[in-house]
Amino acid sequence: MKMIVAGDLNKARSIVDEALSYSPKNINLLRLSGDVYLQQQNLDQALLAYMDAMGIDPFNTSVLNSIGSLLLIMKNQKDANGFFLAAHQTDRKDAYAAYNWVHTSMHLSDWGFFEKLNDILRLGDDTPLNVQPFTLLAISDDPGLHKLRVKARCKILSDAVKENRKFVRSSVVGRKIRIGFFSGDFYSHATMLLLGDFFELLDKDRFEVVIYDFGPITDDEHQQKVKNSAYIYRRVKELSEHELVQLSREDCLDIAVDMKGYTRNGRMAVFAERAAPVQVAYLGYPGTSGLGPVDYFVADEVTVPQSQRQHFSEKIMYMPDCYQPNDRNRKQPDVVPSxxxxxxxxxxxxxxxxxxxxxxxxxxxxxxxxxxxxxxxxxxxxxxxxxxxxxxxxxxxxxxxxxxxxxxxxxxxxxxxxxxxxxxxxxxxxxxxxxxxxxxxxxxxxxxxxxxxxxxxxxxxxxxxxxxxxxxxxxxxxxxxxxxxxxxxxxxxxxxxxxxxxxxxxxxxxxxxYDSESYARNFEKLMEMAILRYEEGAKPKHLMVREKTSTS
Structure with missing residues (x-):
C-alpha cells in the first residue's frame, strides 16, 4: 500500500470499513485495513486486522510479512522472527521474508541461517526493492553487492520523482553559505553524542545552519543545543517528502546534508527530488546511497581508500583524519563502578x-x-x-x-x-x-x-x-x-x-x-570547495583537504 497523506487517513479508514461491511472475509481488504491502522499509529488494531487476515489464509506470505513488520515496530523481535521464518518457509523465493528473517535472527544472535546465506543474498537479484540495504551490512562485507542493491532500489525511487536542478540563489561569493542538515536524530542519540558541539563550532560568519528535524520532540540538552546553534530550526516531521523539498527550496539552501540514509525513518525521496544544488551524505548511514542526485559522501582515506571508490555512486569528500566527529568536551564519568x-x-x-x-x-x-x-x-x-x-x-x-x-x-x-x-x-x-x-x-x-x-x-x-x-x-x-x-x-x-x-x-x-575545532574547520573547507565547484559549472569530483590540521 502506498503511504496515504495524513489528512486523508480518516477518509481511507471510512472507505475500508465500509468495504469490509460488504466483504468481511476479503483478505486484501483486511490487510489494507491493517495498513491504514498502522499509518494512524493504532498498532493494536493493525495487528488484529492482520491476524484476522491470517485466520482466513495462514499461508499468505504477504500477511505473514505484514505481521512480522508490525511486530518489529512494536519491538518484539522474537515473534517477528517467527513470522518472517514462516513466510520464508512458505515461499523460499520471497526476498522480503528471507532478508527480514536474517535481520531479526541477527538481533537474537540466532545464526542458524548462515548455511543458507549465499542463497539468500542472491534473492535480491530479481526483487531488489524487497532488500533493506541496512540488513546487508552486518552479514556481508561485499561493497559491490551493497552498491548493486541500493542502486536498484534508487532506480525505483528516482523513477517516482523528477529531479529539478533549477535553483535561483545568487553566488556565494561575498555572502554566507546556507547549509541544511536533515535528520530525525537531533536528541540524545548516538549521532548527537558524536557531534557534540559540532553545530556550535561551525563558523557563523561563513555559514548559516538550517536544521530540518523530523524526529521526536524531547527538548533534552542535545536538542536544545542544536536549536540554539541553528540559524533556522524547523520541525518537519509532519511534512511529506515533496513538501519538505519545497520548504528547503524556499529556504534557498546551497547544500543539503542527509544524516540518515537507509537507517530507520530516513527520507531518501527528499534527496532524490533534490533539496539543494549540492547534496551530501554524512555520518548516519555507513555506505553509498546509490542515489545519483546525492553528489558527495563524507569519508577519510582509511574508510574509503582509492581502491574502494568504485563502490560509491557519490564522489568522496575526504576529511584529513577521521570522518567521524567526536566531542572533545564529552564528560568523563564521576564514578566508575567496580x-x-x-x-x-x-x-x-x-x-x-x-x-x-x-x-x-x-x-x-x-x-x-x-x-x-x-x-x-x-x-x-x-x-x-x-x-x-x-x-x-x-x-x-x-x-x-x-x-x-x-x-x-x-x-x-x-x-x-x-x-x-x-x-x-x-x-x-x-x-x-x-x-x-x-x-x-x-x-x-x-x-x-x-x-x-x-x-x-x-x-x-x-x-x-x-x-x-x-x-x-x-x-x-x-x-x-x-x-x-x-x-x-x-x-x-x-x-x-x-x-x-x-x-x-x-x-x-x-x-x-577528539580535536573538535579542527574537525569543524576541515568540514567547512570541504563544503566551500563543493559549492564553489558547483557555481563554476563543474561536475562533482573527489575532494580532499590536503593539510592535516590540528589546534591541539
Missing part, C-alpha cells in the same frame, strides 16, 4: 564486545572462543539485553568448547553508565562486517584498546579509522589470523598491553580524533 558491581571477576583479563548483538557473526565468535580457550584466566563481557540472546550465545559457546560461565552478559544501560562501565574492560574485540562505530570512539575515550580487522566496505573500516586517528594504527589488522594473534599478545604480554594502554590515554587530547 568489577564486582558489574558482575565481572577480579583478577581476570576482560575481553569485551559491547557492540549491538546484531553485528556479531559466527566468524568473529569463533576467534573469541579460541581466545578464551587459550587465555584461561579470561572472560568475554558481551552485550546481551534479553534471555533469548543469552541462551543463544551460551549454546554457541558450548558448541565451541567454552563453558557458559566464561561469558559475562551486559545489559543496556544509560549512556553515562555505559561510558563509566566501559573502563573496566581490558580489550575491546571488534566485529568484522560492521565494526563498532560510535562504540569504537567510546572505547578509546574510556582508554580501552580496541583490536579491529579492516574489511572491504566502509562499515568494516570505521574502527580502523578511529584507532588510526588516535595514533594507534598498530591496533588494525588485515586478516583473521592477525586479529587473533594481536588480541592474544595483548592479553598475555603485560608490558606490551600496559605500553599500549598508556599511549592510548596520552594520545586522547593530542591527536586528531
Amino acid at each position: 568489577r564486582t558491581e558489574l558482575g565481572l571477576p577480579e583478577g581476570k583479563f576482560i575481553f569485551c564486545s559491547l557492540n549491538n548483538p546484531n553485528k556479531v557473526t559466527p566468524a568473529e565468535f569463533d576467534v573469541w572462543m579460541k581466545l578464551l580457550c587459550n587465555v584461561p584466566e579470561s572472560v568475554l563481557w558481551i552485550l546481551a539485553p534479553n534471555e533469548e540472546i543469552k541462551n543463544n550465545l551460551t549454546r554457541e559457546a558450548n558448541a565451541r568448547g567454552v563453558g557458559g560461565e566464561r561469558l559475562i552478559f551486559a545489559e543496556r544501560v544509560s549512556m553515562d553508565d555505559h561510558l563509566a562501565r566501559m573502563r573496566q574492560a581490558d580489550l575491546f574485540l571488534d566485529a568484522f562486517n560492521c565494526n563498532a562505530h560510535t562504540t569504537a570512539s567510546e572505547a578509546v575515550w574510556a582508554g580501552v584498546p580496541l583490536v579491529t580487522k579492516a574489511g572491504n566496505q566502509f562499515a568494516a573500516r570505521v574502527a580502523a579509522s578511529v584507532v588510526t586517528a588516535i595514533g594507534c594504527p598498530d591496533l588494525v589488522t588485515e586478516t583473521i589470523d592477525e586479529y587473533y594473534d594481536l588480541a592474544y599478545k595483548l592479553a598475555t604480554e603485560a608490558d606490551t598491553y600496559s605500553e599500549l594502554r598508556l599511549r592510548l590515554q596520552d594520545n586522547l587530547l593530542t591527536t586528531p580524533l
Whole structure:
C-alpha cells in the first residue's frame, strides 16, 4: 500500500470499513485495513486486522510479512522472527521474508541461517526493492553487492520523482553559505553524542545552519543545543517528502546534508527530488546511497581508500583524519563502578564486545572462543539485553568448547553508565562486517584498546579509522589470523598491553580524533570547495583537504 497523506487517513479508514461491511472475509481488504491502522499509529488494531487476515489464509506470505513488520515496530523481535521464518518457509523465493528473517535472527544472535546465506543474498537479484540495504551490512562485507542493491532500489525511487536542478540563489561569493542538515536524530542519540558541539563550532560568519528535524520532540540538552546553534530550526516531521523539498527550496539552501540514509525513518525521496544544488551524505548511514542526485559522501582515506571508490555512486569528500566527529568536551564519568558491581571477576583479563548483538557473526565468535580457550584466566563481557540472546550465545559457546560461565552478559544501560562501565574492560574485540562505530570512539575515550580487522566496505573500516586517528594504527589488522594473534599478545604480554594502554590515554587530547575545532574547520573547507565547484559549472569530483590540521 502506498503511504496515504495524513489528512486523508480518516477518509481511507471510512472507505475500508465500509468495504469490509460488504466483504468481511476479503483478505486484501483486511490487510489494507491493517495498513491504514498502522499509518494512524493504532498498532493494536493493525495487528488484529492482520491476524484476522491470517485466520482466513495462514499461508499468505504477504500477511505473514505484514505481521512480522508490525511486530518489529512494536519491538518484539522474537515473534517477528517467527513470522518472517514462516513466510520464508512458505515461499523460499520471497526476498522480503528471507532478508527480514536474517535481520531479526541477527538481533537474537540466532545464526542458524548462515548455511543458507549465499542463497539468500542472491534473492535480491530479481526483487531488489524487497532488500533493506541496512540488513546487508552486518552479514556481508561485499561493497559491490551493497552498491548493486541500493542502486536498484534508487532506480525505483528516482523513477517516482523528477529531479529539478533549477535553483535561483545568487553566488556565494561575498555572502554566507546556507547549509541544511536533515535528520530525525537531533536528541540524545548516538549521532548527537558524536557531534557534540559540532553545530556550535561551525563558523557563523561563513555559514548559516538550517536544521530540518523530523524526529521526536524531547527538548533534552542535545536538542536544545542544536536549536540554539541553528540559524533556522524547523520541525518537519509532519511534512511529506515533496513538501519538505519545497520548504528547503524556499529556504534557498546551497547544500543539503542527509544524516540518515537507509537507517530507520530516513527520507531518501527528499534527496532524490533534490533539496539543494549540492547534496551530501554524512555520518548516519555507513555506505553509498546509490542515489545519483546525492553528489558527495563524507569519508577519510582509511574508510574509503582509492581502491574502494568504485563502490560509491557519490564522489568522496575526504576529511584529513577521521570522518567521524567526536566531542572533545564529552564528560568523563564521576564514578566508575567496580568489577564486582558489574558482575565481572577480579583478577581476570576482560575481553569485551559491547557492540549491538546484531553485528556479531559466527566468524568473529569463533576467534573469541579460541581466545578464551587459550587465555584461561579470561572472560568475554558481551552485550546481551534479553534471555533469548543469552541462551543463544551460551549454546554457541558450548558448541565451541567454552563453558557458559566464561561469558559475562551486559545489559543496556544509560549512556553515562555505559561510558563509566566501559573502563573496566581490558580489550575491546571488534566485529568484522560492521565494526563498532560510535562504540569504537567510546572505547578509546574510556582508554580501552580496541583490536579491529579492516574489511572491504566502509562499515568494516570505521574502527580502523578511529584507532588510526588516535595514533594507534598498530591496533588494525588485515586478516583473521592477525586479529587473533594481536588480541592474544595483548592479553598475555603485560608490558606490551600496559605500553599500549598508556599511549592510548596520552594520545586522547593530542591527536586528531577528539580535536573538535579542527574537525569543524576541515568540514567547512570541504563544503566551500563543493559549492564553489558547483557555481563554476563543474561536475562533482573527489575532494580532499590536503593539510592535516590540528589546534591541539
